[in-house]
Amino acid sequence: MQYKSQAVSKPYFIAAMGLFVAQILFGLIMGLQYVMGDFLFPHIPFNVARMVHTNALIVWLLMGFMGAAYYLIPEESETELFSPKLAIALFWIFLVAAALTVVGYLLVPYATLAKMTGNDLLPTMGREFLEQPLITKIGIVVVALAFLFNITMTVLKGRKTAINTVLLVGLWGLAIFFLFSFYNPHNVVRDKFYWWWVVHLWVEGVWELILGAILAFVLIKITGVDREVIEKWLYVIITLTLVTGILGTGHHYYWIGTPEYWQWFGSIFSALEPIPFFAMTLFAFNMVNRRRREHPNKAATLWALGTGVMAFLGAGVWGFLHTLAPVNFYTHGTQITAAHGHMAFYGAYVMVVITMISYAMPLMRGRAANSNKAQVVEMWGFWLMTIAMVFITLFLTAAGILQVWLQRVAASPMSFMDAQDQVSMFYWMREWSGVVFLIGLLVYIWSFFIPGEEKAKA
Amino acid sequence: MFYGGTIFFFLVFLGLTYNTEQVLPKRDNRAALADPAVVAGKKLWETNQCIGCHSLLGEGAYFAPELGNVYKRRGPEFIKAWIQAQPTGAPGRRQMPQFNLTDKQLDELVAFFKYVGEIDTAKWPPNIEG
Ligand code: HEM
Ligand code: HEM
Ligand SMILES: [Fe+2]
Numbered sequence: 001m002q003y004k005s006q007a008v009s010k011p012y013f014i015a016a017m018g019l020f021v022a023q024i025l026f027g028l029i030m031g032l033q034y035v036m037g038d039f040l041f042p043h044i045p046f047n048v049a050r051m052v053h054t055n056a057l058i059v060w061l062l063m064g065f066m067g068a069a070y071y072l073i074p075e076e077s078e079t080e081l082f083s084p085k086l087a088i089a090l091f092w093i094f095l096v097a098a099a100l101t102v103v104g105y106l107l108v109p110y111a112t113l114a115k116m117t118g119n120d121l122l123p124t125m126g127r128e129f130l131e132q133p134l135i136t137k138i139g140i141v142v143v144a145l146a147f148l149f150n151i152t153m154t155v156l157k158g159r160k161t162a163i164n165t166v167l168l169v170g171l172w173g174l175a176i177f178f179l180f181s182f183y184n185p186h187n188v189v190r191d192k193f194y195w196w197w198v199v200h201l202w203v204e205g206v207w208e209l210i211l212g213a214i215l216a217f218v219l220i221k222i223t224g225v226d227r228e229v230i231e232k233w234l235y236v237i238i239t240l241t242l243v244t245g246i247l248g249t250g251h252h253y254y255w256i257g258t259p260e261y262w263q264w265f266g267s268i269f270s271a272l273e274p275i276p277f278f279a280m281t282l283f284a285f286n287m288v289n290r291r292r293r294e295h296p297n298k299a300a301t302l303w304a305l306g307t308g309v310m311a312f313l314g315a316g317v318w319g320f321l322h323t324l325a326p327v328n329f330y331t332h333g334t335q336i337t338a339a340h341g342h343m344a345f346y347g348a349y350v351m352v353v354i355t356m357i358s359y360a361m362p363l364m365r366g367r368a369a370n371s372n373k374a375q376v377v378e379m380w381g382f383w384l385m386t387i388a389m390v391f392i393t394l395f396l397t398a399a400g401i402l403q404v405w406l407q408r409v410a411a412s413p414m415s416f417m418d419a420q421d422q423v424s425m426f427y428w429m430r431e432w433s434g435v436v437f438l439i440g441l442l443v444y445i446w447s448f449f450i451p452g453e454e455k456a457k458a
Numbered sequence: 459m460f461y462g463g464t465i466f467f468f469l470v471f472l473g474l475t476y477n478t479e480q481v482l483p484k485r486d487n488r489a490a491l492a493d494p495a496v497v498a499g500k501k502l503w504e505t506n507q508c509i510g511c512h513s514l515l516g517e518g519a520y521f522a523p524e525l526g527n528v529y530k531r532r533g534p535e536f537i538k539a540w541i542q543a544q545p546t547g548a549p550g551r552r553q554m555p556q557f558n559l560t561d562k563q564l565d566e567l568v569a570f571f572k573y574v575g576e577i578d579t580a581k582w583p584p585n586i587e588g
Contacts, residue, residue, distance in 0.1 A: 034521065037552030042545065045555050046521050047510020110507040111557070119505065126504025128518050184504075186497045188574055189486040192517065193478070235460060242464040246471045255582035256515045259481045263580070265474065330584060333516030333524065408584045415587050416523035417552075 001363045003074040005081035010364050011091050012067030013357045017445060019060035019098070020350075024438050026053040031431040035424050044106070051105050051131045057345065058129065059098045062140075064353030065174075065210055066090075066147055069167060071360045072217050073151045077158025082150050090143050090150075097139040101132055123184055127191070129199060130181045137181060144175040162231035163213050163220075166238055170209030177201045189257035196252045203344070204245040204273060204315075211352045212237050212280070215307060218359045219284065222301050223291035233283045240276035248273045251323045255332055263325035270323045274316030277348075284308030297362060297369035299378040299447075303355035306386060310347025318343050318393065330408050335400030335423075343393040346385075354444075367452045374450035381444025388437035392430050399426035490573035498563075499570025506557050513588075515579060521552065524588025529568070529575040531586050537571065538564040 001007065030049045032039045040049075074081050081087060104113050110126070117133035119125045124134055132140070148171060155164050180197040216234040220227060250266025253259075284305050295301065318340040322331040331337065358378065362370050369375065406419040414422070482488070490496050503509070508525070509518040515526040528537060541564060544554040559567070 030521075033552065037550055038547075041553040042555060045511075045553070047507045047519070047555075050510045050519055050521075051507070111505045114505040123501055123504060126507050126509060128509050131507065131510075186491050186500055187482075187486055187488055188500065188514070189482060189577060190479075192515065193475075239460045239463050242460075243467055246464070246467045247474075249471070250474075252517075253478075255579045256517070257482070257486045257577040257579055258478055259485070260580050262474075262478075329582060332582065333513040333518070333520060335520060338520055407587050413585045413587045419587075420552075 001360075003080050005084040005087075006071045006074050006360075007364055008081065008084050008087040008091070009067035009070040009360065011088070012063045012070065013361060015091070015095050016060040016063040016067065016353065016357075019056045019063065021441060021445070022102075023053055023056035023060065024434070024441055026050075026056065028431065028434050028438060031427070031434050034420075034427040035431065048105055048110070052102055054129055055105075055131065056098075056102070059094075061349050061353060063094065064349075064356070065171065065214075066094075068210075068214050068353065068356040068360075069147075069151050069171060071356065071364075072167065072214065073154050073164055074158075076161050076164040076217065077155050079154060079158035082153035082157070086146060086150050090146055093139070094143045097136055097143075101136045104133065105131075122182065124182055127184065127195060130195070140178065141175070144178070148172060148175060161227070162234055163216050166209050166216075166234060167213035170206045170213060173206030173209065174202060177206065192256045193253070193258060196249055200249045200252055201246070203348075204248055204270075205242060207349065208241040208245065208276065209238050211307075211311070211348055212241070214352050214356050215280065215284065215304060218300060218304050218355055219287045221359060222295040222297060222304065223287045224293040224295075225287050225290055229290075230287065233279070233287075237276050237279045237283065240279060241273075244269050244272040244275065251325075251328065254325050254328055267324045271320060273323075274312065274320050277312040277316035281308040281312045295369070297359060297375070299370070299375045299382070300355060300359040302379055302382055303351060303358045306382060307347065307351040307355055310343065310351055310386060310389070312347070313390075314340065314343030314345070314347035314393070318397075330404050331400065334403050335396045336404070337400075339393045339396035339400055342396065343389060346389045361448070362452060365452065370447070370452045371450060374447050374452060377450060378444060378447035381440050381447060384440025384443060385437055386440075388433045388440055391433040392437065395426045395430040395433060399423040399430070402426070485578040487573055487576040487578075490569075490576065493569060493573075495566045495569040496573045499566035499568070499573075502559070502563055502567050503570055511554070514574065515577070516582065522554065524583060525571060526574050526577075526579070527583060527586065527588050529571040531588065534568045534572075537568055541567070 026049045029040060029044060030046055030053060033046050033049070070081060070087055108116065113133060114125050117135050119134055122134055124137060125131055152168060155168060177198050180194050183194050185191050212234050216230050219225065220230050247265050248270035250262040251270040253262035253266055285308060288301060288305060322328050322336050322340065362368065402423045403419050406414045406422055407416060511519050511522040512525045513520060516524065541557065541559060544556050546553065
């Protein structure tokens with residue numbers, strides 16, 4: 001660690017891991033409710049568990065991005081963070097707001113929560129992923145703006161590199177597109193149309209810039225490859241991302257009442273979206289192959305390579321699978337969507353945040369890398385989680401194909417609930433894979449508690 | 459390249475958005491929104507977090523049936539009776555909560571489903587089962 005203020009990222013990473021555990025526990029609850037419908041009912045209905053699962057995911061990824069930015073920006077800008085105090089204050093505000101929101105979801109009926117938190121003033125709640133009460137949404141904006149102010153000031157007073165510029169653009173984009181979550185017209189078609197400006201333009205737009213910047217930073221550090229080479233790759237990747245991803249939004253405008261030309265724009269441009277993800281795979285492997293030093297942190301290298309592969313599989317391959325309009329006509333809103341959502345989120349964003357944590361945590365704890373034993377355990381965590389996620393995806397895909405067949409293609413289509421009963425075996429297998437995932441996560445967390453031996457090399 | 463490409467495609471995107479807004483009145487059944495019951499129904503849909511289990515025009519959760527076409531599939535009376543009868547309490551079956559809605563609110567939800575059901579969705583879903 002070269003700058004003292006980089007240490008502010010540590011609480012962000014720790015809280016992120018805590019929320020990750022909560023996310024997975026609620027995932028397992030839902031997975032069980034898929035096959036044992038009355039499990040925990042009426043205490044935790046499925047919809048409540050789902051909000052906790054997805055909102056915890058989003059919040060801990062945001063925490064991870066912020067932590068990553070606080071670590072990366074001072075080092076890239078070669079100056080201390082503008083205000084470490086602000087960073088710590090924002091951490092507590094964000095954590096408390098997130099915790100209160102989850103408590104609200106769990107303890108208060110949603111309709112009551114909406115009333116209590118001023119949803120009548122400006123109704124924004126009750127839409128997928130954007131379920132947060134108005135005050136939480138405002139809190140997110142305030143925290144995001146103060147965070148952006150802090151890191152932007154840092155970059156302005158220091159060195160400007162491609163990496164910190166791309167990261168800044170990505171984070172500003174994240175905040176700007178979140179503003180569309182406040183726009184909720186009565187017209188369902190327009191509501192859905194602009195809802196995707198948050199969701200799609202995040203994961204297939206500005207978040208990819210964040211992903212690219214973090215990956216590039218870690219690759220420079222662990223491979224020692226020249227900055228010019230890495231920055232060239234980064235530049236190509238983010239250009240491809242936005243050139244394909246912006247119009248690729250059209251793959252969500254096939255069946256929601258929008259004009260039918262979107263079937264063409266959406267299909268063509270989103271079919272090109274896997275290219276930047278494939279470029280990321282090549283990027284990671286090429287840089288590691290051309291490495292000019294043997295960094296002692298093998299685990300971080302594994303996570304970086306894993307991100308390259310799994311992001312391409314989850315977003316690129318599983319995305320392509322259902323992105324062409326004639327295919328999506330049958331798969332839209334089925335378990336195929338869930339399969340893709342899981343592997344894409346895990347492969348791209350979960351893994352890149354863990355890559356950063358894996359690289360930065362040992363340095364913040366005064367060593368270049370963890371002890372060999374700790375790294376071996378960490379790698380076990382990597383393989384358990386990653387393989388479990390591959391199986392979750394495969395089982396959901398199998399369930400999805402059968403669902404599409406039984407409910408949408410067969411000569412005498414089955415009702416939704418009957419089709420669900422037919423595929424329950426795959427839901428059971430998904431749940432067991434989920435248990436393995438949780439074990440992997442616990443193993444990963446355990447690796448932090450194994451003492452490190454190696455001395456800091458800075 | 460990066461800024462040029464991004465700005466170019468973003469402008470195209472904005473252009474298509476503008477055009478979409480021009481075409482939408484012909485497809486999105488907005489006339490139905492003149493009825494306050496439809497607007498109130500949408501709010502009920504949101505504040506009871508129905509999307510946490512169901513999908514609407516294919517978006518949302520995949521735990522319970524698609525409701526964009528439920529008005530056609532089941533009709534108004536069935537929908538109201540169903541919501542009132544929850545939870546079924548059938549052992550092992552997926553459960554839907556009791557939302558304690560008034561008769562007026564039930565009618566508003568039905569009006570909302572009718573409105574959504576008449577949006578031109580390019581013939582999606584493939585059949586009535588959603
Ligand atoms: C890391 C990047 C990505 C993430 C995190 C991601 C995540 C998701 C999620 C969570 C959904 C479900 C949204 C909902 O609940 O309605 C979704 C839908 C979808 N994604 Fe992705 N995605 C990514 C990249 C891609 C790419 C590159 C493609 C295309 C090649 C793609 C194609 C689709 C399609 C077509 C849908 C709609 C599915 C449907 O009709 O039900 N995604 N994505
Ligand atoms: C133990 C493992 C997990 C289990 C059992 C699980 C289970 C589930 C279930 C049942 C749903 C709801 C599907 C529906 O709407 O019907 C869901 C949604 C979701 N989960 Fe998980 N999950 C797990 C891990 C994860 C992980 C690791 C991630 C992120 C990397 C994740 C991200 C998501 C997302 C983004 C959605 C929304 C998907 C969509 O709208 O298409 N889950 N999960
Ligand atoms: Fe998308």
